[in-house]
Each structure stands twice: as C-alpha cells, then as structure tokens.
Amino acid sequence: MVRATTERSKEGYHHGNLRVALLASAREMLETQGVGALKLRAITRQVEVSPMAVAPHFGNLRGLLTALATQGFEELAHAIKTGKARSLKDAGLAYIYFAIRNPGLFTLMFRGDAIDRSDPAFAGAASDSFALLDTWAGTSGKAAGFAPQIAEAVMWGKVHGLAILAIDGLLTPLVQATDPHIDLEQFLEQALDYMNTATSG
Amino acid sequence: MVRATTERSKEGYHHGNLRVALLASAREMLETQGVGALKLRAITRQVEVSPMAVAPHFGNLRGLLTALATQGFEELAHAIKTGKARSLKDAGLAYIYFAIRNPGLFTLMFRGDAIDRSDPAFAGAASDSFALLDTWAGTSGKAAGFAPQIAEAVMWGKVHGLAILAIDGLLTPLVQATDPHIDLEQFLEQALDYMNTATSG
DNA sequence: CATTAGTCTTTACAATGTAAATATGACAGA
DNA sequence: TCTGTCATATTTACATTGTAAAGACTAATG
Numbered sequence: 001m002v003r004a005t006t007e008r009s010k011e012g013y014h015h016g017n018l019r020v021a022l023l024a025s026a027r028e029m030l031e032t033q034g035v036g037a038l039k040l041r042a043i044t045r046q047v048e049v050s051p052m053a054v055a056p057h058f059g060n061l062r063g064l065l066t067a068l069a070t071q072g073f074e075e076l077a078h079a080i081k082t083g084k085a086r087s088l089k090d091a092g093l094a095y096i097y098f099a100i101r102n103p104g105l106f107t108l109m110f111r112g113d114a115i116d117r118s119d120p121a122f123a124g125a126a127s128d129s130f131a132l133l134d135t136w137a138g139t140s141g142k143a144a145g146f147a148p149q150i151a152e153a154v155m156w157g158k159v160h161g162l163a164i165l166a167i168d169g170l171l172t173p174l175v176q177a178t179d180p181h182i183d184l185e186q187f188l189e190q191a192l193d194y195m196n197t198a199t200s201g
Numbered sequence: 202m203v204r205a206t207t208e209r210s211k212e213g214y215h216h217g218n219l220r221v222a223l224l225a226s227a228r229e230m231l232e233t234q235g236v237g238a239l240k241l242r243a244i245t246r247q248v249e250v251s252p253m254a255v256a257p258h259f260g261n262l263r264g265l266l267t268a269l270a271t272q273g274f275e276e277l278a279h280a281i282k283t284g285k286a287r288s289l290k291d292a293g294l295a296y297i298y299f300a301i302r303n304p305g306l307f308t309l310m311f312r313g314d315a316i317d318r319s320d321p322a323f324a325g326a327a328s329d330s331f332a333l334l335d336t337w338a339g340t341s342g343k344a345a346g347f348a349p350q351i352a353e354a355v356m357w358g359k360v361h362g363l364a365i366l367a368i369d370g371l372l373t374p375l376v377q378a379t380d381p382h383i384d385l386e387q388f389l390e391q392a393l394d395y396m397n398t399a400t401s402g
Numbered sequence: 403c404a405t406t407a408g409t410c411t412t413t414a415c416a417a418t419g420t421a422a423a424t425a426t427g428a429c430a431g432a
Numbered sequence: 433t434c435t436g437t438c439a440t441a442t443t444t445a446c447a448t449t450g451t452a453a454a455g456a457c458t459a460a461t462g
Contacts, residue, residue, distance in 0.1 A: 015409085015410080018409085018410085034314060035314060036314040039448090039449070039450090040449080040450060040451090041448080041449070041450080049410075049411090050410065050411050050412075051411095051449095051450075051451080052410075052411070052412085052450095052451075052452090053409080053410050053411080055409090055410085055451085056408065056409055056410075057409090060450075060451070061450065061451090110365075110369060112369055112370075113235060113236060113237040130371070146391060146394075146395050147379045147380070147383075147391075149375040149376070149378050149379050149388075150379075150388070150391050150392050150395050151395065152375060153363065153366070153372055153375050153388070153392055154359070154363075154392050154395055154396055156362070156366065157359060157362035157363035157366055157392070158355070158358060158359050158362055158396075159362070160362040160365065160366060161357070161358035161359055161360070161361040161362020161363070161364075161365065162354065162355075162358035162362070163362075164311075164361065164362065164365060165354070165357065165358055165361060168311060168313060169313075170331070171354055174350040174353060174354050175350070177350050178348045178350050178351075179348070182348075187350075187351070187354070190347060190348075190351050191351050191354055191355050191358070193347075194347050194351050194352065194355055195355055195359075215426080215427060215428075215439090215440060215441070216440085216441080219440085219441085240417090240418070240419090241418075241419060241420090242417080242418065242419080250441075250442090251441065251442050251443075252418095252419075252420085252442095253419095253420075253421090253441075253442070253443085254440080254441050254442080256420085256421095256440090256441085257439065257440050257441075258440090261419075261420070262419065262420090
C-alpha cells in the first residue's frame with residue numbers, strides 16, 4: 001500500500017499523491033500477480049480509493065496502464081544507456097535483462113490491446129528505446145547488399161525474441177537441459193555470444 | 202456464420218456441428234477484430250446459440266480458446282513440415298509467414314493468461330512445433346564451446362522475435378524506410394538471409 | 403470571504419463469464 | 433412404437449467488471 005509522504009491529510013478527500021500511488025500499486029500487482037490481475041477496482045481497492053478516482057489523473061484504466069507502460073520504456077532506455085552498455089552485446093543484454101527482471105511490465109509494454117499506443121508520451125518513450133537499439137545495430141558490421149534497416153530489425157528481433165520466450169517460460173526446458181548446467185542469465189549471455197560469433201544460428 | 206452440413210435440424214436444440222462452428226466463428230472474430238474481441242457472448246451470438254452452449258464442448262471460454270490455440274499449433278507444425286521447408290532458412294520462414302498471415306491466432310497461441318497451457322492436447326501440439334524447430338537448429342553448424350540448447354534457443358528466438366515485432370506493426374517504419382523499397386515479406390526473407398551470412402547482427 | 407477549479411465519491415448501468423437448474427431431442431433396447 | 437437414458441442446449445440468476453453522470457468536498461485564487 002503506497003501512501004502520500006505525510007500520511008494523507010486528515011483521511012478525507014485529496015489523497016495528495018494519488019497519481020504515483022496508483023502507478024506503484026498497479027506495478028506491484030503486475031509483477032506479483034501478472035497482467036491479468038490489472039483490474040481497475042483491484043488497483044483502487046489497494047490504495048483505498050474509489051474506482052473513479054483514476055479519472056482526474058489518467059482518464060480511465062487504459063490511461064493508467066499506458067502511463068505505466070510509458071514508465072517502463074523510460075526505464076528500459078535508461079537501462080540500455082547506463083550500466084556497462086558499451087558494446088552491441090551489452091546493449092542487447094541490457095534489453096533482455098530488463099525484460100526478465102520486470103516480466104509483467106515488459107509484457108504490458110507490448111500489449112497493444114491494453115494500452116493506447118497513440119498516446120504522445122508513450123509513443124515518445126517507446127521510440128526513444130527503439131532508437132537506442134538502432135544506434136547499436138548501426139555500429140555493427142554491415143553486410144553487403146542489405147539495407148541498414150535489416151540489420152536493425154535483426155538486432156532487435158533477436159533480443160526481443162529471446163526476452164519474450166524467457167518471460168513465457170518457454171526457455172526453461174532448454175536451460176535445464178544444459179550440461180554442465182547453467183542458469184537463465186548465463187544461458188542468455190551465451191546465446192548473445194553465440195549469435196555474434198557463429199555464422200549460422 | 203458456420204452451420205451444420207444440413208442446415209441444422211428444425212432450428213431447435215442440437216446444432217449438430219457446434220464444436221467446429223464455435224471454433225470457426227471465434228477464429229474469424231480473432232483475425233478480423235483482434236484478440237480483445239474474443240468474448241464468449243460475442244462468439245455464441247454469431248453462431249446463434251446461448252452462451253452456455255460452450256460448456257458441453259469446451260467447458261468454458263478458456264477451454265474454447267485453448268482448443269483454438271491448439272489448432273493453431275497443429276497448423277504451424279504442418280506449415281513447417283510441408284511447403285519448401287528443406288533448409289534452416291525455410292523452416293524459419295515458414296514460422297514467420299505463418300505468424301504474419303495468422304496474426305491474431307499466433308498472438309493467442311502465446312497468451313499464457315488466456316489459455317490453459319496444462320491442457321494435454323495443447324501442450325502436445327505446442328511441443329511438437331517447438332521440436333520441429335529444434336531439429337532444424339540441430340542441423341546448423343554448431344560453434345565450439347556452446348551447448349546445443351543455445352543454438353536451438355537462438356534459432357527460435359530470432360524467428361519468434363521478428364514474427365512478434367512484425368505482428369505488432371513495430372517493423373513497419375523500418376520496412377517503409379528501405380531504399381529501394383521492399384515489402385514486409387521480402388524484408389523478413391532478407392533478414393533471415395542476413396542472419397545466416399553476416400557475422401555480427 | 404467568495405469563486406473557481408481540481409479531486410474524489412456516489413450512484414447507476416450495461417456488459418461480462420459461469421454455476422445451477424431445466425428443457426429438449428437423439429438413440430438404444432424392449 | 434414406446435420408454436428410459438444421456439449428451440446437448442437453454443434459462444435464470446448472480447457476482448464482477450469499467451465507466452458515465454452528478455454530486456460532495458477541498459485547495460487555491462482573487
């Protein structure tokens with residue numbers, strides 16, 4: 001339960017910090033119970049506020065989820081920029097690690113039917129993240145006869161695919177079958193190494 | 202609107218072919234209006250049947266969607282096997298083309314919160330498809346020092362990522378920026394070529 | 403102090419999925 | 433042909449969802 005810094009003034013109207021409280025509450029439910037648990041009434045119940053209290057801040061549920069996804073893309077861009085993202089592999093790793101450490105949020109960020117992709121703030125944050133990946137892809141060796149957009153799409157597709165498969169648990173059988181055994185993060189790191197060294201993958 | 206072969210007997214009870222009619226109706230709505238339109242009452246309304254008519258055949262909505270997703274995996278496996286899937290690239294292309302030609306269905310097949318992954322028929326059909334991809338990945342040149350599961354995950358991740366990005370429309374800006382201009386299917390084919398020839402991508 | 407604007411609640415409503423009970427008709431055995 | 437049996441489909445009822453509309457309350461502004 002997230003509250004305003006000063007206990008909410010007199011327990012009456014005006015929460016004081018409702019916007020961030022709703023986002024924090026929704027995010028907590030998102031990671032602990034999955035995207036399916038993101039019901040308006042469940043979120044507002046946790047903040048002890050009426051369902052329609054979202055209206056002034058987000059309009060409706062879709063607006064709230066869109067704001068949450070926007071926040072996710074901002075964090076993703078930050079993760080790619082900072083850390084040790086000094087190479088193509090590190091940029092890809094940052095993308096994948098963000099996904100598996102925030103699985104619910106990452107899923108929401110790409111759920112076109114749950115959010116409003118035409119929202120300016122969302123669209124901006126999303127394309128900022130994508131542009132960062134494009135930058136890294138552009139620094140890679142370009143093969144002759146291919147449009148630069150191909151290299152960008154491939155770079156993005158590879159990390160995105162691994163991230164989604166990992167989140168959905170579809171990689172677990174493969175990871176468990178490794179001998180000697182390695183964990184998921186090691187598996188993913190080696191997968192990126194493999195892509196950049198092996199010719200046919 | 203899908204009906205029994207012989208017009209339904211007397212417009213009374215007993216549709217005669219309800220199971221396949223429901224699946225066909227659901228699939229049509231899925232591709233024309235997206236996964237968000239897959240409401241139980243909307244589906245049964247189109248077949249002119251009461252909402253609870255799904256119970257004898259599928260149990261509930263989740264059961265119906267699971268059966269639909271199962272059908273999808275069966276078709277995917279068929280698409281990979283047949284056609285001109287005689288190489289690693291063709292197997293990957295079959296996967297991607299199936300996805301962009303059945304975007305709604307493909308999305309549903311990976312929506313863990315809308316279907317029942319523990320359903321035996323579904324689990325079987327799904328792992329059949331995955332095993333096919335693994336087979337092709339196994340035939341590719343193995344780089345030294347990597348577990349074979351890494352090669353499988355990378356192969357799968359690449360095609361899956363491109364498929365998802367294409368379905369979500371996130372590749373469209375890149376495709377439109379190509380010069381000379383190529384369409385989406387050409388773009389994806391070249392992307393697969395690029396992955397198998399270029400070293401770092 | 404009065405007004406105004408923003409925040410939150412209340413009430414009401416249409417729509418969803420499904421449990422429980424009921425009705426229907428196909429079909430097998432006499 | 434009658435009779436029982438059983439899967440199939442309907443009906444009714446209910447809890448839950450998101451939100452439009454109208455009202456209550458508070459903070460800020462003049």
